[in-house]
Amino acid sequence: MPGPLTGVRVIDLTAVLLGPFATQHLADMGADVIKVEPPEGDLLRLSGGVMGRDKSMGPIYMAANRNKRSICLDLKKPEAVEVLKGMIKTADLFIHNSRPAAIERLGLGYEDLKKINPSIIFAYSLGYARKGPYGHKPAFDDLVQGVSGAASLQSRVDGAPPRFMPSLIADKTTGLHLCIAVLGALYHRKCTGEGQMIEVPMLETLASFWLTEHLFGATWKPERGAMGYDRIINKYRHPFPTKNGYICALPYTDQHWIAFFELAGRPDLAKEKKFVDRTERPKHFSELYQVLDSLLKDRTTEDWLEMFDKADIPAMPVHTLEELVDDPHLKATGFFTEREHPTEGPITTFASPLDFEKTKTEFRRHAPRIGGDGVEVLREAGLSDAAIEKLKADGALLVP
Secondary structure (H helix, E strand, O other): OOOOOOOOEEEEEOOOOHHHHHHHHHHHOOOEEEEEEOOOOOHHHHOOOOOOOOOOOOHHHHHHOOOEEEEEEOOOOHHHHHHHHHHHOOOOEEEEOOOHHHHHHOOOOHHHHHHHOOOOEEEEEEOOOOOOOOOOOOOOHHHHHHHOOHHHHHHHHHOOOOOOOOOOHHHHHHHHHHHHHHHHHHHHHHHHOOOEEEEEEHHHHHHHHHHHHHOHHHHOOOOOOOOOOOOOOOOOOOOEEOOOOEEEEOOOOHHHHHHHHHHOOOHHHHHOHHHHOOOOHHHHHHHHHHHHHHHHHHOOHHHHHHHHHHHOOOEEEOOOHHHHOOOHHHHHOOOEEEEEEOOOEEEEEEOOOOOOOOOOOOOOOOOOOOOOOHHHHHHHOOOOHHHHHHHHHOOOEEOO
């Protein structure tokens, strides 16, 4: 069945990871995402180094650009900008993650595009809300992890120096919010026929993301406690060692804790109100985590998992990235598939996590080569072969 966004056309000027992560979800849901790349291609193509047969097909690029088409336009040439504006006339969404001033200098700002297509949805992400004093600054994941408080969170746990999370968490979190905002705007336009402009800044997105749990005591005026959810920033909260590895275990309800103490051979602890009463337990997380740490060492991970499953106590093993590939659950759900790539040969891909009953998300095409679909896209836009050849000869359109 067609995806839920089949029929939606997206002109995608995003690059690196934030924007492409947002538009990949749109593409997975069936939108026709036309990736507009400069002559050098999306910078993400070379992130991680040259590893494949085609040096422009880097691993992170391939992971974040499936189900899209690519056209390569040199937007420094006026004729390329005019071609792009022609494509925008029939588009539903124009999306970018460049600094707004740069887009406006090209004549591609919202005020320019809504003259061409009044119902266009114009969405963009940038580092910091444009109306604020940081609004003109460039932004990357590391910078936003720092200024949003993310890099300092580990310091609150163990006093260590600030450090970056080992993931492009700012890019991907903001990309998801950008995708959510686009879906809201598409629904609004369906109801009213109105287009609109959307801004999703990284700093504000990440600040709201952390403060959902960590505003904590500063929620009230005057404050009723410190910022930071104490259970989450507790230095004893970590995967617990077992006899042969590690386990993530989280008895959560009163009954979970009572059952755990029985399984661990410490029924005496189930008589202590500070451990088995949900109104008292939050005051004693440090002690509880240390109890878990001491008791879980006595059996293997497999033994504990079996016992916890029978008692319906939440627990899971600790996997390395390499072990994910052989995880029995991911195998059973068909998460990983091996496919034949036209230039790279056999590759591993993974499925969209979104599973619609009636409008499936499907793998339709590999991440595109630079400009690999340009001629097809321009023919669909109504350009003649002669006009396309002239754009190629002028260097405004580049094809493989």
